[in-house]
Amino acid sequence: MHTVQVLLLDDEPIVGQRLKGGLEKLGCEVETFENPLQAMARIAEKRFDIVITDIMMAEASGLQVLEAVRKTTPEAKVIVITGYATTALAREAMEKGAYDMIAKPFKPSDLRALVIRAMQDLGIPAPPAAE
Amino acid sequence: MSSIAIVSAEEALGREIGLAVASELDYRLVTLKDLLALTAHDQGFPAVQLEEIFRTGGFWRGRLTKKRLCGLARLEEQLCRLVSADRLVFVGYVGPELFSQISHVLRVLILGGKEKSREGEAARKWFRAVYGRDLEDARQYDLTVNRGTIEKAEAVRIIRDTLRHHKFSPMTYSRQCLVNLELSSRVKTLLVDAFPDVSVKAHDGSVWVYSAAFNRGRQQSAAEVKQKVLGLEGVRYVEVYGSRKRFDEVACGQIR
Numbered sequence: 001m002h003t004v005q006v007l008l009l010d011d012e013p014i015v016g017q018r019l020k021g022g023l024e025k026l027g028c029e030v031e032t033f034e035n036p037l038q039a040m041a042r043i044a045e046k047r048f049d050i051v052i053t054d055i056m057m058a059e060a061s062g063l064q065v066l067e068a069v070r071k072t073t074p075e076a077k078v079i080v081i082t083g084y085a086t087t088a089l090a091r092e093a094m095e096k097g098a099y100d101m102i103a104k105p106f107k108p109s110d111l112r113a114l115v116i117r118a119m120q121d122l123g124i125p126a127p128p129a130a131e
Numbered sequence: 132m133s134s135i136a137i138v139s140a141e142e143a144l145g146r147e148i149g150l151a152v153a154s155e156l157d158y159r160l161v162t163l164k165d166l167l168a169l170t171a172h173d174q175g176f177p178a179v180q181l182e183e184i185f186r187t188g189g190f191w192r193g194r195l196t197k198k199r200l201c202g203l204a205r206l207e208e209q210l211c212r213l214v215s216a217d218r219l220v221f222v223g224y225v226g227p228e229l230f231s232q233i234s235h236v237l238r239v240l241i242l243g244g245k246e247k248s249r250e251g252e253a254a255r256k257w258f259r260a261v262y263g264r265d266l267e268d269a270r271q272y273d274l275t276v277n278r279g280t281i282e283k284a285e286a287v288r289i290i291r292d293t294l295r296h297h298k299f300s301p302m303t304y305s306r307q308c309l310v311n312l313e314l315s316s317r318v319k320t321l322l323v324d325a326f327p328d329v330s331v332k333a334h335d336g337s338v339w340v341y342s343a344a345f346n347r348g349r350q351q352s353a354a355e356v357k358q359k360v361l362g363l364e365g366v367r368y369v370e371v372y373g374s375r376k377r378f379d380e381v382a383c384g385q386i387r
Contacts, residue, residue, distance in 0.1 A: 100304075
């Protein structure tokens with residue numbers, strides 16, 4: 001059975017720490033990053049099914065990460081999480097190919113629900129406990 | 132699903148395109164007139180008072196009178212409910228602030244008509260007085276169609292194709308925005324009769340309320356309002372402000 005590969009990028013370490021366990025419970029293999037440049041380097045060498053990225057980061061924006069994913073793995077689902085959500089940003093992210101966008105703060109269960117939907121759209125059945 | 136807000140100062144022009152687009156996409160068409168009837172029916176608000184909102188002379192010192200502010204709050208609440216139901220084509224010039232906050236609503240301005248009608252002039256004047264800007268300022272819309280140069284069928288095709296852009300698709304964030312707007316509109320309707328200057332922001336069950344009436348010395352009414360708002364479905368937490376500046380700092384700091 002295919003293990004869902006997830007890359008989780010947020011420059012606040014607490015976000016990755018808080019979300020990783022919940023995603024692993026869904027059967028995902030999760031790699032967390034705090035630096036977008038390191039995340040993009042990893043994206044260039046490994047195929048991820050789902051990429052979850054913050055937008056506002058010092059070294060590079062989440063939209064750049066989104067573009068990098070679209071180039072290397074166009075079928076991957078990119079979920080944008082941001083504390084600076086606006087209509088304009090939401091539309092830009094969607095136009096660049098984001099799968100979905102969620103505003104911070106959100107409940108871990110909201111993100112898990114989104115990941116389950118992304119898994120289903122990728123044709124990967126969600127674990128029974130998550131249904 | 133996405134929705135479409137069609138704005139035109141010339142009512143017949145907007146309705147013509149709205150009807151054709153709704154039929155093409157199998158969406159529900161609601162005109163301003165329908166919105167008034169639905170609001171009167173669903174909220175038990177006097178239809179006459181809703182119609183009066185749009186009559187010229189409904190202003191006092193350049194602002195809508197209290198009665199009309201109360202009616203407008205009801206219309207905006209109704210509009211939130213309609214957009215929440217998806218697949219809507221709304222034709223009318225109320226709620227621009229609502230639509231600008233929902234990324235999956237395509238905002239279309241229809242221009243045209245060789246001559247400007249008297250009703251059209253009244254609509255432009257009303258819009259400027261209520262929202263403080265020009266109804267036909269294209270910067271507030273995603274798409275502007277000039278019916279003077281574009282045929283109806285072509286206009287419908289352009290609107291349909293624009294709506295297909297991924298950026299107008301609903302997403303978790305835009306749905307969250309809609310839920311927050313729906314809650315703030317319900318709170319506003321609850322309070323506007325007693326506090327016509329009320330402003331409300333909501334986020335995930337937290338509600339921030341402003342009225343000059345809650346300034347110092349009026350803690351009693353602020354506490355009562357807090358209790359009243361907490362009784363509404365979906366409200367978990369309420370803060371009440373008598374200072375506009377403080378409200379803007381706190382509420383708008385939470386909701387960008």
